[in-house]
Amino acid sequence: MKAYHGKILRIDLTAGKSSVRTVDERYVRKYLGGQGFAVELVYHNMPKGTDALAPENVLAMAGGLFAGFPIPTGGKTAFAAKSPQTGTLVESIMGGVIGAELRHAGYDALEIAGRAEKPSYIFIEDDRAEIEDASDLWGKNTREVPEALKKELGWDVKVACIGVAGEKLVRFACIDCEERQAGRGGLGAVMASKNLKAIAIRGTKDLEPADPTALMELALRYQNVMENAPSFKEDTVYGTGEFLGWINKEKGVFPTRNWQSGVFEEREQIDPYYWATRYVSKNKACFACTKPCGKLFEIKSGKFAGVAIDGLEYETLYSLGGACGNASIESAAKGNEICDVLGMDTISAGVAIGFAMELVQKGILTEEEAGMKLTFENAEDAVPQMLELMGRREGFGDVLADGVKRAAERIGKGADRYAIHTKGMEPPAYDVRGMKGHGLAYMTSTRGACHLRAGFYAPELVGKFWRWEGIDRQSPEGKGAMVATMENFMCVYDSVGLCKFSRGFFLIEKLCEVIEAITGLKFTEDELLRIGERVHNLKGHFNHREGVTRKDWLLPTRVLEDPIPDGPSQGNKITHEQMNKMLDDYMTARGWTADGEPTAEKLRELDIA
Amino acid sequence: MVKMLVPYPDNCTGCRFCEMACSLFHEGKINHADARLQVHKKDVRTDFPSVCTHCVACGEDCCVHACPVEAIKEEDGIVRVDEDECTACGTCVDVCPFGVMRMEETAFKCDLCGGDPTCVKFCPMGAIKYEEPNVEQYEKVKKLMEGE
Numbered sequence: 001m002k003a004y005h006g007k008i009l010r011i012d013l014t015a016g017k018s019s020v021r022t023v024d025e026r027y028v029r030k031y032l033g034g035q036g037f038a039v040e041l042v043y044h045n046m047p048k049g050t051d052a053l054a055p056e057n058v059l060a061m062a063g064g065l066f067a068g069f070p071i072p073t074g075g076k077t078a079f080a081a082k083s084p085q086t087g088t089l090v091e092s093i094m095g096g097v098i099g100a101e102l103r104h105a106g107y108d109a110l111e112i113a114g115r116a117e118k119p120s121y122i123f124i125e126d127d128r129a130e131i132e133d134a135s136d137l138w139g140k141n142t143r144e145v146p147e148a149l150k151k152e153l154g155w156d157v158k159v160a161c162i163g164v165a166g167e168k169l170v171r172f173a174c175i176d177c178e179e180r181q182a183g184r185g186g187l188g189a190v191m192a193s194k195n196l197k198a199i200a201i202r203g204t205k206d207l208e209p210a211d212p213t214a215l216m217e218l219a220l221r222y223q224n225v226m227e228n229a230p231s232f233k234e235d236t237v238y239g240t241g242e243f244l245g246w247i248n249k250e251k252g253v254f255p256t257r258n259w260q261s262g263v264f265e266e267r268e269q270i271d272p273y274y275w276a277t278r279y280v281s282k283n284k285a286c287f288a289c290t291k292p293c294g295k296l297f298e299i300k301s302g303k304f305a306g307v308a309i310d311g312l313e314y315e316t317l318y319s320l321g322g323a324c325g326n327a328s329i330e331s332a333a334k335g336n337e338i339c340d341v342l343g344m345d346t347i348s349a350g351v352a353i354g355f356a357m358e359l360v361q362k363g364i365l366t367e368e369e370a371g372m373k374l375t376f377e378n379a380e381d382a383v384p385q386m387l388e389l390m391g392r393r394e395g396f397g398d399v400l401a402d403g404v405k406r407a408a409e410r411i412g413k414g415a416d417r418y419a420i421h422t423k424g425m426e427p428p429a430y431d432v433r434g435m436k437g438h439g440l441a442y443m444t445s446t447r448g449a450c451h452l453r454a455g456f457y458a459p460e461l462v463g464k465f466w467r468w469e470g471i472d473r474q475s476p477e478g479k480g481a482m483v484a485t486m487e488n489f490m491c492v493y494d495s496v497g498l499c500k501f502s503r504g505f506f507l508i509e510k511l512c513e514v515i516e517a518i519t520g521l522k523f524t525e526d527e528l529l530r531i532g533e534r535v536h537n538l539k540g541h542f543n544h545r546e547g548v549t550r551k552d553w554l555l556p557t558r559v560l561e562d563p564i565p566d567g568p569s570q571g572n573k574i575t576h577e578q579m580n581k582m583l584d585d586y587m588t589a590r591g592w593t594a595d596g597e598p599t600a601e602k603l604r605e606l607d608i609a
Numbered sequence: 610m611v612k613m614l615v616p617y618p619d620n621c622t623g624c625r626f627c628e629m630a631c632s633l634f635h636e637g638k639i640n641h642a643d644a645r646l647q648v649h650k651k652d653v654r655t656d657f658p659s660v661c662t663h664c665v666a667c668g669e670d671c672c673v674h675a676c677p678v679e680a681i682k683e684e685d686g687i688v689r690v691d692e693d694e695c696t697a698c699g700t701c702v703d704v705c706p707f708g709v710m711r712m713e714e715t716a717f718k719c720d721l722c723g724g725d726p727t728c729v730k731f732c733p734m735g736a737i738k739y740e741e742p743n744v745e746q747y748e749k750v751k752k753l754m755e756g757e
Contacts, residue, residue: 068639207638212637
């Protein structure tokens with residue numbers, strides 16, 4: 001078995017010690033790498049019932065199977081832990097180089113447990129792993145930390161770190177590496193709870209593919225496929241927000257003003273077709289991506305002058321734009337920068353602000369309580385101002401820093417009617433009232449409302465994908481089995497470390513020959529999907545074990561009771577009956593109980609102990 | 610016309626694919642220290658490649674002149690290391706203004722892949738082009754490297 005080292009590095013911050021566990025081909029055949037490894041480590045090594053911010057929580061990190069090898073878009077890193085936001089096992093995938101660097105240091109995965117006595121960082125240099133004092137880094141932002149560490153350790157050191165939002169235990173604080181984030185689920189807060197400010201790695205070991213000639217041929221083939229794909233120009237010029245206009249105007253499922261509408265009439269500025277030519281000075285890519293959708297967005301003048309970010313992604317154009325009624329692209333970009341440097345997930349942060357704005361609109365929250373004119377009309381100024389407060393847990397920002405579910409509980413007065421989330425996770429930029437299967441996917445996603453655990457927006461909006469044609473986005477029929485299959489599909493993706501934007505190029509069967517060229521191991525499509533199913537079941541079983549059951553999966557009231565009021569999806573909602581039918585179908589397809597627990601038989605079938 | 614690798618920092622996305630492809634092509638394995646070029650990521654605004662200019666833009670910091678045993682020679686526009694002559698003293702690595710002279714048992718460096726550079730094939734954004742030498746671009750990279 002090539003490409004793997006057969007070693008997992010475990011660091012116990014309480015004891016101040018590191019140890020190495022060896023793994024063999026059997027382990028690889030069960031979990032592949034990336035998300036598979038990270039999820040396995042949390043599932044098996046975190047004691048049942050652990051609080052997400054307790055020392056016993058396990059923070060795991062692993063580069064995908066492809067990470068470090070030249071496969072276009074195949075450089076992803078997975079982080080995982082129990083989430084302080086959802087109480088579930090959350091994995092979050094980033095395009096930063098840190099997972100590949102860990103492999104160059106000689107480890108297939110990293111597992112961090114315990115809590116250091118004082119602010120610390122981990123420095124891994126091949127066989128040496130040290131826990132170092134980070135007192136002088138505490139309080140620094142996600143740009144200052146790597147700069148300081150590189151100055152000390154050398155510019156070739158790779159750094160993943162948290163910002164101030166992590167330190168303040170903002171429940172959706174992220175982990176940053178080179179302006180790329182493991183954004184969702186508050187893994188930055190988990191890191192902070194361990195007194196861990198950063199992970200710095202220098203790896204100098206070779207990664208040896210099983211068949212270098214075949215790998216080079218595959219790399220060239222897929223490079224050509226991507227470069228000549230019709231979407232190449234759109235992606236590289238306009239980024240992930242390229243289809244914003246289509247989602248908004250043609251489909252009417254762009255959630256606006258805290259999901260009060262599916263159409264953002266004032267979208268002109270936040271559409272990349274407006275801003276790409278005016279503000280973008282160059283393209284930015286994730287590690288190992290030759291089809292860059294990242295953009296260096298710079299503001300040179302005006303009240304937001306000085307902003308420079310790798311963005312804005314489609315999701316952020318929604319969360320800091322439409323969801324807050326914010327028509328100013330400069331304000332959204334400023335907000336994006338605040339989230340990045342303080343280390344917060346832009347999706348949850350923006351949705352939380354939109355939620356509070358609706359509370360003000362409905363008279364549940366006063367501007368005095370909010371400490372500012374927190375209204376949709378004043379979004380241009382309010383969004384950046386509130387983000388600064390949230391990231392530092394100051395003023396009303398402290399309430400929103402816990403996410404909409406907990407904020408609604410704290411505010412009371414029926415605020416929960418306007419809290420849009422599943423499992424405590426604020427949703428991404430697809431109004432699922434007009435996309436039934438994607439609505440199911442928001443419920444079944446193991447990390448709460450998510451567009452990427454199943455990626456089901458694409459099949460429903462386009463009408464076909466992979467094995468399916470003629471998909472009706474309005475129908476709940478058959479969606480249970482399809483969503484379950486797509487979740488397995490995506491678990492494979494996150495385990496090999498491929499970008500999900502490549503899923504149209506690399507359907508699962510095409511991964512087999514790439515995996516063989518890298519590792520020498522043969523897999524069939526069915527075997528890979530079975531691994532995906534195993535990884536998903538690990539997460540599902542963990543979540544049920546930790547007390548997150550079907551009642552916590554349900555869609556927010558707005559999706560069930562308030563139809564989309566206008567636009568192409570006017571009148572759409574998901575009824576209680578549709579929701580329950582889709583959930584029942586899903587549980588059946590999964591072989592889980594109605595309450596969302598994998599059965600003993602299913603676990604046995606998947607060789608999960 | 611002699612063609613050379615020319616770096617365009619404004620086009621570099623910082624993906625580092627060229628480093629991996631270079632290492633795989635020449636060594637059959639991946640190690641960024643084996644790559645005959647480098648991608649630098651300094652901050653959100655700055656990613657850029659540094660490549661070997663084969664004597665075009667090194668000036669006084671020249672490996673050919675620095676080598677005490679004359680193991681590095683330029684011929685037909687390509688600078689090569691004679692591995693039999695090289696004593697692995699490291700002088701060339703120290704002097705290289707672009708940081709792309711490598712050392713294991715002997716020094717080794719970019720040879721333009723025999724006229725069909727691998728890095729260029731994997732750079733659809735045009736951060737590394739194979740074309741007529743462009744001193745202005747090399748100077749840009751030198752400037753960006755200051756302080757590293």
